[in-house]
Amino acid sequence: MSRVITIYDIAKAVGASPATVSKALNGRRDVSDAMRDKIIKKAAEMGYRPNVNARGLKMKKSWLVGIVYGSDMHDTLEHPLFLPIMDAFKRQMEMHGYELLFLSQSSKFIGDSLFSHAFSRQVEGLLLINVSPETANLFKHSATHIPMVSCDGIISSMTSVLTDNESAGIEAVDYLYKMGHRSIGHIAGPVGMIATAGEERKRGFKLGLERCGLVYDESQVVTAKGWTFKAGRDAFMQLLNQNPHMTAVFCAADFYLMGVLDVCKERNLTIPQDMSVIGFDDLQWTAYMNPGFTTFRQDKEMLGKLSADRLVENINGEHREEIIRIPATLVIRDSVTHIV
Amino acid sequence: MSRVITIYDIAKAVGASPATVSKALNGRRDVSDAMRDKIIKKAAEMGYRPNVNARGLKMKKSWLVGIVYGSDMHDTLEHPLFLPIMDAFKRQMEMHGYELLFLSQSSKFIGDSLFSHAFSRQVEGLLLINVSPETANLFKHSATHIPMVSCDGIISSMTSVLTDNESAGIEAVDYLYKMGHRSIGHIAGPVGMIATAGEERKRGFKLGLERCGLVYDESQVVTAKGWTFKAGRDAFMQLLNQNPHMTAVFCAADFYLMGVLDVCKERNLTIPQDMSVIGFDDLQWTAYMNPGFTTFRQDKEMLGKLSADRLVENINGEHREEIIRIPATLVIRDSVTHIV
DNA sequence: CTGTTAGCGCTTTCAC
DNA sequence: GTGAAAGCGCTAACAG
Numbered sequence: 001m002s003r004v005i006t007i008y009d010i011a012k013a014v015g016a017s018p019a020t021v022s023k024a025l026n027g028r029r030d031v032s033d034a035m036r037d038k039i040i041k042k043a044a045e046m047g048y049r050p051n052v053n054a055r056g057l058k059m060k061k062s063w064l065v066g067i068v069y070g071s072d073m074h075d076t077l078e079h080p081l082f083l084p085i086m087d088a089f090k091r092q093m094e095m096h097g098y099e100l101l102f103l104s105q106s107s108k109f110i111g112d113s114l115f116s117h118a119f120s121r122q123v124e125g126l127l128l129i130n131v132s133p134e135t136a137n138l139f140k141h142s143a144t145h146i147p148m149v150s151c152d153g154i155i156s157s158m159t160s161v162l163t164d165n166e167s168a169g170i171e172a173v174d175y176l177y178k179m180g181h182r183s184i185g186h187i188a189g190p191v192g193m194i195a196t197a198g199e200e201r202k203r204g205f206k207l208g209l210e211r212c213g214l215v216y217d218e219s220q221v222v223t224a225k226g227w228t229f230k231a232g233r234d235a236f237m238q239l240l241n242q243n244p245h246m247t248a249v250f251c252a253a254d255f256y257l258m259g260v261l262d263v264c265k266e267r268n269l270t271i272p273q274d275m276s277v278i279g280f281d282d283l284q285w286t287a288y289m290n291p292g293f294t295t296f297r298q299d300k301e302m303l304g305k306l307s308a309d310r311l312v313e314n315i316n317g318e319h320r321e322e323i324i325r326i327p328a329t330l331v332i333r334d335s336v337t338h339i340v
Numbered sequence: 341m342s343r344v345i346t347i348y349d350i351a352k353a354v355g356a357s358p359a360t361v362s363k364a365l366n367g368r369r370d371v372s373d374a375m376r377d378k379i380i381k382k383a384a385e386m387g388y389r390p391n392v393n394a395r396g397l398k399m400k401k402s403w404l405v406g407i408v409y410g411s412d413m414h415d416t417l418e419h420p421l422f423l424p425i426m427d428a429f430k431r432q433m434e435m436h437g438y439e440l441l442f443l444s445q446s447s448k449f450i451g452d453s454l455f456s457h458a459f460s461r462q463v464e465g466l467l468l469i470n471v472s473p474e475t476a477n478l479f480k481h482s483a484t485h486i487p488m489v490s491c492d493g494i495i496s497s498m499t500s501v502l503t504d505n506e507s508a509g510i511e512a513v514d515y516l517y518k519m520g521h522r523s524i525g526h527i528a529g530p531v532g533m534i535a536t537a538g539e540e541r542k543r544g545f546k547l548g549l550e551r552c553g554l555v556y557d558e559s560q561v562v563t564a565k566g567w568t569f570k571a572g573r574d575a576f577m578q579l580l581n582q583n584p585h586m587t588a589v590f591c592a593a594d595f596y597l598m599g600v601l602d603v604c605k606e607r608n609l610t611i612p613q614d615m616s617v618i619g620f621d622d623l624q625w626t627a628y629m630n631p632g633f634t635t636f637r638q639d640k641e642m643l644g645k646l647s648a649d650r651l652v653e654n655i656n657g658e659h660r661e662e663i664i665r666i667p668a669t670l671v672i673r674d675s676v677t678h679i680v
Numbered sequence: 681c682t683g684t685t686a687g688c689g690c691t692t693t694c695a696c
Numbered sequence: 697g698t699g700a701a702a703g704c705g706c707t708a709a710c711a712g
Contacts (some may be wrong), residue, residue, distance in 0.1 A: 006689055017699040022691055032697055049459040053393035053402070054689035055702045062393070083423055087444055099461065102407070102440035104427055119389040121439065222615070229628040258628035265630060285625045288598035290567040290605060346705055357683045362707055372681060394705035396687045 005048040014042050025050070037151075061124035065093060065311060066103045068114065069129040080283055081300055082129060085151060088304025089127060096312045098124070104305040115139075118146065125311045127151060128158075147314035149308040154196055157321055159314065161307045163298045164325035165197050169204015170211065171330055172250040172278050172296070177212040181248040181276060184209070186224040187235045189252035198223070200251045201280065219243060224256060232256025236263050247339060248276035253297055254283040261289075272337035282331050292333030302326045345388040354382050354441035363553045366389070398609040402462035405433060405651060408454065409469040420623055421640055422469060425491060428644025429467060436652045438464070455479075458486065465651045467491060468498075488655035492649040494536055497661055499654065501647045503638045504665035507538050507542015510551065511670055512590040512618050513638070517552040520679040521588040521616060524549070527575045527600075528563040529592035538563070540619065541592045557584060564596060573594025576603050578660055587679060612677035622671050632673030642666045 007021040014021070016035060024031045024039040031039075032334055050054060056062040056317060067089070069082060092098050101121055103114055118126060125147040126298035136155045139148065152158040176184050186205045189198025209216045219242040224231035232251065236259050239249065257279045261271065266279065269275045279286055286293040303326055310324065347361040354361070356375060364371045364379040365388075371379075396402040407429070409422060430440050441461055443454055457464060465487040468476065476495045490500040493562065517522050526545045529538025542561060549556045559582040564571035572591065576599055581587065591597055597619045601611070609615045611631060619626055619635035626633040643666055650664065 004689080006687095007691095018689085019691080019699055019701095020697080022689095023698090026691085030697060049395070051689050052460040053462055053690075054397050054704090057391070057394050057397060057689080057706090058691050060704075080420075083419075086442075090442060090444055099457065100442035102426075102430060102442050104430055116389055117439065120392040122391065122393055175701080258625060262628075262630055283625070285598065285623070288480065289604075290602055294605055308554075344705095348705080349705095358705090359684075359707075360682055362705095363682090366707085369681060375681080391705050394688090395707075397690090397705080398707050603694075 001305075005046050006045075006050070006051070007048075010039060010046060010048055014038050018083070032089055039154055041123070048067050049257055056122060062124055063098050064101055064121060065098050065125040065127065065315075066101045066118045066123040066125045067129065068103045068126045079130070080281070081152065081298060081303075084300035085129060085304040085307075087295065088301045089151070089248050089308050090304075092305045092308035093312070096308065098312070113144075125149070125315045127311055128153070128155065131155075147311060147319070149307050149311040151303055154200050154323060159310045159320065159324065160192065161301070161303055161310065161324045162325065163197070164327050165200035166204040166207065167325075168280070168296050168328040169250070169331075170208040171203040171204075173208025173212060175212075175330060175332075176248045176250065176276065176278065176336065177208075179248075179336055180330045181277065182214065183243060183246045183248070184214070184220065185239045185243050185246045186221045187232055187239060187248040187249060187251045187256050188251075190224055190226055190231070198252055199309055202248075205250060220246075224252070227253050229255055229258045231259070233259025233262055236241055240267070246275075248278075248336065250278045252280055254279040254281045254286050254293070257286065257293055257295075258290075264311075272335050276336040276339075278330075278336060280328075287333065289329075291335050293335045295331055295333050295335045296328040299326045344391075345383075345386045346391070347388075350379060350383050350386060350388055353386065365544055368494050380463040381571075396462060396482075402436050402464055404441055404461060404463045405438050405465040405467065405655075406441045406458045406463040406506050407467045407469065408443045408471055408475075419470070419593065420621070421492065421638060421643075425469060425644040425647075428641045428649050429491070430644075432645045432648030433652070436648065438652070444535040455486075465489070465655045467648060468493070471495075479644065487651060487659070489647050489654065491643055494663060499650045499660065499662055500573070501643055501650060501664045501666065503537070503643070504667050505540035506544035506547065507665075508620070508670075509546075509590070510548040511544075513545055513548025513552060513554075515670060515672075516588045516590065516616065516618065517534075517548075517554070519547050519616065519676055521584045522554065523583060523588070524554070524560065525579045525583050525586045525589040526561045527572055527579060527589060527591045527596050528561050530564055530566055530571070538592055540597045541590075552556065558584075561631040564592070567595055569595055569598045571599070571603055573599025576600045580607070586615075588618075588676065589616055590618045591641040592620055594621045594626050594633070594635055597626065597629075597635075601629075612675050616676040616679075618670075618676060620668075626671065631675050632674045633675045635671055636668040637671050638668050639674035 009128045010023045021039050024036040025043060028216045067086060093100060101123055102117060128148060128150045130152045131291060140157055148158045150158055152162050154160040188202040191199055206216050222235040224235040224237045232255055260277055264271055264275055271277060279293050282297035284293045286295050291320060306324055345360045351358045351361045360371060361379050364376040364382060397508060433440060439462055443458060468488060469491045470492045471513045478496055488498045490498055492502050494500045513524060517531040528542040531539055548557050562579045564575040572595055600617055604611055604615055611617060619633050622637035626635050646664055
């Protein structure tokens with residue numbers, strides 16, 4: 001940090017006092033127009049940059065929020081939702097005048113230590129993206145209260161913004177039903193993990209069946225043992241064995257698609273002729289597979305934006321604990337066939 | 341920002357002066373052990389958090405660096421390298437005592453305005469991840485000089501940290517050669533884009549051929565018109581037409597794999613029996629395809645870590661402009677066959 | 681060892 | 697309209 005221009009320098013240059021410069025730069029009305037113009041011009045000329053920290057020190061307002069992401073699983077770092085959500089969040093926070101401090105939960109910084117950092121930097125709020133339940137707990141039990149919003153995961157006692165998984169589940173079944181399918185299976189996401197997405201999608205699946213007047217049987221759902229290819233593969237295998245006549249499967253995650261594909265190849269089942277499939281997340285490659293996969297797209301833009309709006313509301317004192325749901329959209333490609 | 345504990349509060353509580361408290365808390369030696377213990381204990385008890393900004397104001401050291409990411413293409417937000425690199429960078433910066441401010445280059449904040457932000461926050465350095473050439477230019481021409489490191493892209497006049505693409509290209513050919521292939525094609529990445537990865541990999545391809553004693557012919561390389569599936573598909577089609585006897589293809593990006601797959605299916609070519617293929621990036625799904633794809637893995641951890649180390653060096657005044665290369669590793673799976 | 685003082689850059693009364 | 701003065705929380709001389 002080399003020699004930097006301060007309001008004192010400007011004051012000296014235009015022959016005014018620092019106070020006046022401050023006022024002019026902040027658009028106060030009690031400065032003559034002539035003086036204001038002169039100051040603003042000079043400031044630009046000298047390349048003045050306000051020292052946000054000094055200002056914050058005085059005003060007790062940092063205009064900084066922290067963002068905490070990631071579970072302990074390293075994989076999530078490659079989760080395609082994170083960056084888009086963060087980016088949308090950032091853009092919206094910028095609209096509100098805030099900037100972002102990056103606070104991932106690396107092992108050493110879990111819990112209180114993470115809070116220390118946040119506090120020491122005077123952050124005014126925290127966005128939690130997909131944090132692990134343990135961390136969430138630490139946060140809730142922390143003595144200090146700081147406005148927080150959880151995105152892509154429900155954390156009780158704070159506003160949570162996430163995809164309407166249940167409705168998506170219903171829509172999946174509905175779509176499959178309309179396409180003529182009557183024997184539908186579901187590979188559910190694991191429970192007890194980050195977020196409750198797995199359970200919610202499964203609930204939607206059941207509700208969808210009900211609405212279409214189909215009877216639900218335990219055998220139609222197999223819960224995968226993780227959000228991975230392998231887990232999907234195993235689950236699908238079991239599902240097929242339990243439902244030899246199944247014509248369609250709704251996967252709670254695109255990751256499972258690969259497993260389904262694998263098993264289908266093994267058993268000589270063609271997609272979509274012999275097996276229709278719907279995924280979840282619209283991962284990049286799903287569009288390029290052959291056939292292209294029909295899958296749900298989460299509205300990452302909205303997820304980030306609304307998280308930002310809620311967080312600002314919280315910061316401004318309007319604390320309300322609620323769960324906000326963003327609809328997912330079904331992206332129809334070629335992995336579901338119409339049967340008669 | 342509610343009522344917050346300061347060193348004055350602690351001073352009062354233990355009956356010492358703020359200066360002593362400051363010294364004790366900062367591990368200075370000129371405080372009696374008894375007093376130090378008392379202060380530290382009290383501080384913890386009262387939940388004291390140092391105000392980093394106040395300290396920075398005094399010390400002229402913010403312990404903050406900014407991170408600028410993303411090209412103008414929205415897609416990059418889903419680029420699987422970003423988050424891992426950022427995360428590795430963050431962890432390493434943390435080791436050095438720094439925290440991260442998030443400065444994506446949303447359209448409105450390009451160029452000087454981005455600098456204003458960075459400056460106003462007193463950031464001591466900037467990490468540029470894969471920024472667009474235009475932005476890079478704005479940075480270079482900016483009047484203000486602030487230590488910068490470019491990751492995953494070469495920007496002249498600053499230290500750049502990136503994968504050793506050329507060597508990877510050589511290795512690809514070498515491996516293919518050892519597996520018995522003699523007619524090898526290459527789908528090159530587009531030129532003039534972010535980074536020079538495309539050109540570098542192509543250069544490696546040619547060098548590899550040379551080393552293996554194979555003659556290179558123009559027809560063996562087709563440059564894709566982007567980093568997309570579609571571009572890869574078109575390129576491969578052309579490549580096949582130009583080289584009917586080709587038995588292997590080295591793709592500059594995993595994205596191209598899908599296109600290759602597509603064309604192979606069309607032409608009834610089985611991978612790897614009829615066509616061996618190598619990709620680049622080790623995207624998650626490449627492992628789960630059937631067959632699993634052989635591809636290069638970039639060392640995101642190292643990319644982030646070294647970027648951090650170099651940036652800190654720069655901040656500490658050791659300015660050197662260099663290009664640091666990190667080797668990629670060939671992840672061998674089943675998309676290359678041994679021919680006789 | 682400990683405390684007093686001054687000042688980092690900024691904003692904000694409150695006189696003038 | 698303008699400026700002098702005080703203070704945000706912290707640290708660095710420098711006395712004592």
